[in-house]
Amino acid sequence: MSGSAPRLTARGVAKSFGATPVLHAVSLELAVGSVHAMLGENGAGKSTLLKILAGVERPDAGSLELDGAAYAPSGPLDARARGVAIVHQELSLCAHLGVAENIVLGSEPRRFGWLSRREANLRAERALALLSDGGTTLPLDARVGALSAAEQQLVEIARALAHDDCRLLILDEPTSSLGHADVERLFATLSALRERGLTILYVSHFLDEIRRIADRYTVLRDGREVASGAVRDTTNEALVTAMAGEAVEVGTARARSPGEVVLSLHEVRGARLPKAASLELRRGEVLGIAGLMGSGRTELLRAVFGLDRVRSGRVRVRGLVGEATPRARLAQGVGLLSEDRAREGLALGLSVAKNLTLSRLKPLLRRGFLSQRAEHDAAAFWIARLGIRARGPDQRVRELSGGNQQKIAVARLLYHDVDVLLLDEPTRGIDVRSRAELHELIGELCAEGKAVLIVSSHFDELIALCDRVAVMHKGVLGPARSVSGLDERALLQEAAGA
Amino acid sequence: MKELLRRSWVGPLAALVAVYALFSVLAPATFPGGVNLTTMLRQTAVVAVSSLGMTFVILLGGIDLSIGSAVALTSVVVARVLQSGAGVVAAVTLGVLATVVTGWLNGVLAARGKITPFIVTLGSMSVLRGVAKGLAGEQKIDADPHGLEHLMTAGAGAALPAGVWLTLALAVAAAIVLHFTVFGRHVLAIGSNENTARLCGIPVERVVVAVYALCGALTGVAGVLEFSTLTVGDPTDSIGLELEAIAAVVIGGGSLAGGQGSVAGTLLGALLMTVIKTGCTHVGLPNWVQEILTGVIIVVAVGIDRLRRR
């Protein structure tokens, strides 16, 4: 490490958005052929720093050096040309274009001035192969908008890998929507890239991932670098303390007594997926659905909530076969957290308060008119309750960090006060401390008699959180079993169909 | 202060003041003063009322190209009914009702038929123009306005005509609906992200249909004002009015992508265009210069707005 010149050096990088300082003179050194982890709580400034390195944002102060030469990218394309590629936290694909077209976007191969589809396909195939080693492959001409969040994430990563001249690869929470197998393949690829001398800057809220893949780490807190060093010289506890600025207690009390059935599914079949799903969800219980990407777990939640059509089978809420539209479901006390906060979960252009209260405006009415005051009070309450980092209820959701956006989406369901929570990847992008707090909150909700049906790619999370777990495989939901006696490995094998 | 600068109507207001001051300097004898101001307000009324409807449609992420034809249709219907001797109330009611129905149809085709609003209203623009011409026998219809003409004639001195007051009242009502009612919030949500709106249980189709019908109603009122200005039913009137309405909304900070726009901004946008037209006339600039200027102002206003949002 020492001896060879660093790949990238950042000195005193500072950035403010309006009057809000986000980064205060951050310095960073990335070695050649290493994986460097960037850690920090939601809103600490990680994505902002990464965007500066990738030419997406301009720093207010400070200087950058890439392989010893001054580096001040004028934009993402310029950064690309210098060998810096980034995978953003939020998907940035063109939904109407195909997989291959997205992967070569911005550097389309040309022959005599015309687009070369063959060359594009070849390049895309090569990049995807790095991530799939002959396993599941995506059709190159599939429209990206029709893919699941995890599949889109793979396309996004492949796009960054499609460059042979890449020197620094920046990954901002690449695994937040990936399943176990995809994470494994990504890690194998990253290790191979590191061997080839690439430098990788990696953001994740999963400390186990950091421990496995990263050589060095830097912890940001409130836009300041508060700790750094070699990963093997530190403990997870020390990292969490550095991120939070104080010791964090992670309690996992779980003594619940489920009540009567509130949601029951009988042989539910959707338009394409799921193929057959039956389950009973009781008051005061957390039921998990484990499944691989494409197994139909998201489709099941959407069908139950009335966003997708139910082709056959029966959904009963508190014993009644009610109307199956999102509006009716909400009235019946059933709410859904979307897996895709940017495209579906949130209206990014609207304020925090408007997003939070959107599904339930009635309590805000005073003499028939919406009260700004009531709206603010409701928003302020949930901002405080979930520790959301926002300037205030009027800030646009677009301006929040990814994890804080996720918290807004969760807060809407809590504000709505639904009885049955259908949660699709609820902790996506949420930091370690907040994840523990959210788990605790879910426990409290259950104690109040609410019921939670949860889908997560992270099976260890399901085991930690759920009373029972059912495995979904190729659209068919297995029986729900008590988590005591289940372990992650067994779930993974079942989800894979073994 | 900073918060104030973030408001979308601040830009158009500044532009309006600047342009007004400019023409006051260039044509000090005729341009400034109450009488000309009243005239300009009167001339803005029709565009302003129809752009109120357009504001809702654009906030929703839609578009209505049939507004000009709808105004002509209303003026013809009003004239025809007056001609038949059925009285003012019946004439106005039927005139407005006609465009409510056509607006509602636009909404139904867009929301339930899943046809892009641009295409739907491009079609209805032509259909309504045809219907207006057919109904009028392809000529202007002279009818005794039975007092309707007073709606747009100024009183003594610089007193504002009733039509201008009506415009202001409608604008206030529109702003209240937009900001303080559940319906307005739903419109904003659908325009910002339709998927989110659906997820939150907003009856998207119903709101879309209602917005196009509302736009139809406001267009109908604009049509009545147009009739009282012309005192004839003219099937070839108001060609291109929809584009002026769109321009007013966009100058006022509206975004054709939906979710952005304000009633105050739209009014200022409509007024800005009138001031430029009138000012050019007072200064003696020919028509073609006015048109170039108006076009430049639209693009510049929107350009500045985008920069400000960064």
Ligand SMILES: Nc1ncnc2c1ncn2[C@@H]1O[C@H](COP(=O)(O)OP(=O)(O)OP(=O)(O)O)[C@@H](O)[C@H]1O
């Ligand atoms: N365009 C913007 N305008 C105003 N504030 C912004 C903008 N972008 C980011 N911020 C603020 O900067 C801070 C840091 O955001 P950033 O996205 O870098 O956090 P992060 O560390 O990546 O968090 P997360 O783990 O949630 O992704 C946040 O408080 C956010 O609200």
Ligand SMILES: [Mg+2]
């Ligand atoms: Mg981030």
